[in-house]
Structure formats: C-alpha cells, structure tokens
Amino acid sequence: MPREEGGRHGPTVDLCQPCHSSVHRFLSNRELARRYPSVEALRDAEELQTYLRWIRRQRVERIVNRRGKK
Numbered sequence: 001m002p003r004e005e006g007g008r009h010g011p012t013v014d015l016c017q018p019c020h021s022s023v024h025r026f027l028s029n030r031e032l033a034r035r036y037p038s039v040e041a042l043r044d045a046e047e048l049q050t051y052l053r054w055i056r057r058q059r060v061e062r063i064v065n066r067r068g069k070k
Contacts, residue, residue, distance in 0.1 A: 019055070023042070
C-alpha cells in the first residue's frame, strides 16, 4: 500500500529498484491501493505482464540500486 494512500504504517514488500520503478511506471499509487492490495494480486496485474515475462527471462546475477549510489 503506497504511503500517500494510507500505507504509512502497514507491512512492506522488498522490491529491487528496477521492479519498484516498473510498478510505478505502469500503475498509479491509487490503482495500487485499490486494485492490488497484495503481492499476489500485483503479480496478476495485466499492466505488468509484459514486464514480468521479460524480467523472468533475464539472467540477473546482481541488481544495482542506482538510486542509492551518489
């Protein structure tokens, strides 16, 4: 649940930066809060299926969180 939609003190889910950015590229915080209240629901999101199919095929040995690097 996005913070701006009331999820400030609820449970969180760890996502790598590329996946987190992709979720927000395809879904607004309002959509996340209303239509995808769980990780399972998010995995089934029609808007993310192309990205999820692509990322599953990638040989990812290390994902760099570029936002954290300065």
